[in-house]
Amino acid sequence: MFHTADPKDIKEGKITDIYFARTIEILKAKKADKWVKAEFITKNLPSGWTWGVLSGIEECVELLNDLKVSVRAMKEGTIFEPLQPVLELEGMYTEFGLYETALLGLICQASGIATKAARCKKLAGERLVISFGARRMHPILAPMIERSAYIGGCDGVAVAKSAELIGEEPMGTMPHALIIILGDTVEALKAFHEVIDPKIKRVALVDTFGDEKFEAIAAAEALGKQLFAVRLDTPSSRRGNFLRILEEVRWELDLRGYEDVKIFVSGGIDEDSIPELNRFVDAYGIGTSISNAPVIDFAMDIIEVEGRPLAKRGKMSGSKRVFRCIKCHADKMIPFQKTATRCECGGMLEEILVPFMKEGRLLDKLPRPKAVREYVLSQMRRLPVPPTAVGKS
Numbered sequence: 001m002f003h004t005a006d007p008k009d010i011k012e013g014k015i016t017d018i019y020f021a022r023t024i025e026i027l028k029a030k031k032a033d034k035w036v037k038a039e040f041i042t043k044n045l046p047s048g049w050t051w052g053v054l055s056g057i058e059e060c061v062e063l064l065n066d067l068k069v070s071v072r073a074m075k076e077g078t079i080f081e082p083l084q085p086v087l088e089l090e091g092m093y094t095e096f097g098l099y100e101t102a103l104l105g106l107i108c109q110a111s112g113i114a115t116k117a118a119r120c121k122k123l124a125g126e127r128l129v130i131s132f133g134a135r136r137m138h139p140i141l142a143p144m145i146e147r148s149a150y151i152g153g154c155d156g157v158a159v160a161k162s163a164e165l166i167g168e169e170p171m172g173t174m175p176h177a178l179i180i181i182l183g184d185t186v187e188a189l190k191a192f193h194e195v196i197d198p199k200i201k202r203v204a205l206v207d208t209f210g211d212e213k214f215e216a217i218a219a220a221e222a223l224g225k226q227l228f229a230v231r232l233d234t235p236s237s238r239r240g241n242f243l244r245i246l247e248e249v250r251w252e253l254d255l256r257g258y259e260d261v262k263i264f265v266s267g268g269i270d271e272d273s274i275p276e277l278n279r280f281v282d283a284y285g286i287g288t289s290i291s292n293a294p295v296i297d298f299a300m301d302i303i304e305v306e307g308r309p310l311a312k313r314g315k316m317s318g319s320k321r322v323f324r325c326i327k328c329h330a331d332k333m334i335p336f337q338k339t340a341t342r343c344e345c346g347g348m349l350e351e352i353l354v355p356f357m358k359e360g361r362l363l364d365k366l367p368r369p370k371a372v373r374e375y376v377l378s379q380m381r382r383l384p385v386p387p388t389a390v391g392k393s
């Protein structure tokens with residue numbers, strides 16, 4: 001058997017820290033259940049991040065949609081900052097308390113992945129960024145991981161099932177296995193060209209047996225204009241100066257009239273390497289650094305009990321409104337009972353923590369992943385390129 005829960009287990013509240021189950025048992029036995037509001041916030045973001053991309057809301061809706069709970073939430077793909085509630089639940093505590101563990105699990109990991117993907121895409125600019133990291137994680141999570149990578153800004157995903165979920169074609173090149181089994185890079189490329197649907201772009205992997213430069217030239221000469229790109233997945237033990245290898249491959253291809261052949265790189269790519277590689281790279285395959293992105297430490301906290309503000313030490317009590325200025329994009333958070341219409345800059349304020357579900361019923365249709373991705377990219381345009389370790393030095 002696979003060591004995973006199935007959706008039924010999650011819906012039945014079996015994926016819960018046992019102390020929540022015991023709390024509910026006590027509240028029911030003592031007839032002490034109360035009407036509460038609880039919010040999901042993070043106090044800090046990992047790795048020095050200053051903003052995050054919210055992901056996992058659609059799955060929270062899936063979990064909450066049979067419960068007598070009203071929900072306010074930021075739309076999936078909203079860029080948020082620490083201390084802003086991204087989700088607020090309202091109802092009897094025993095109606096949803098059992099799901100705290102699962103709800104947090106749905107947004108903490110997905111939002112970390114979406115944020116990491118957004119940072120990589122911002123650094124890569126117009127260059128393609130493809131999610132290659134499903135293989136580092138449990139396969140049952142691959143669709144969730146790659147959906148989050150895609151809505152964060154990845155241009156495509158590698159796994160067939162993930163692509164099906166987001167409604168895009170999967171993207172891939174060729175593995176070393178094909179070249180090793182056929183025994184030669186050019187033979188493998190020709191076989192690919194002969195067998196695979198012509199609408200799939202031809203990308204030659206050029207690091208298996210020989211030097212990247214000579215394999216790239218051979219691939220270009222074999223396929224001519226039909227070669228879309230060469231991929232360098234050069235092992236770290238052979239990289240030496242990877243940037244110089246890329247420069248040389250670009251030079252040699254250009255010299256022979258293959259200016260249109262793109263350069264695709266993969267293997268251990270992270271934020272820090274993107275800025276300098278951008279000079280020669282047209283497409284990135286990014287694996288572990290996106291699929292194993294740091295999680296965002298959201299917590300669920302009760303902030304109101306029976307209509308009165310009440311929260312633990314270290315937490316601001318009471319329900320909140322979160323606004324974003326449509327002109328300067330600054331955010332403003334105020335108590336729920338108050339209203340605000342204008343930013344200090346004079347711009348109109350738009351509420352970004354909005355009613356989402358009324359007693360378990362969704363108020364609006366959920367957007368398609370492609371629309372969520374476009375929403376993320378539109379917000380990203382106004383953000384500065386994130387500083388990386390390389391950028392800081």
Ligand SMILES: [Zn+2]
Binds near residue numbers: 346
């Ligand atoms: Zn403003």
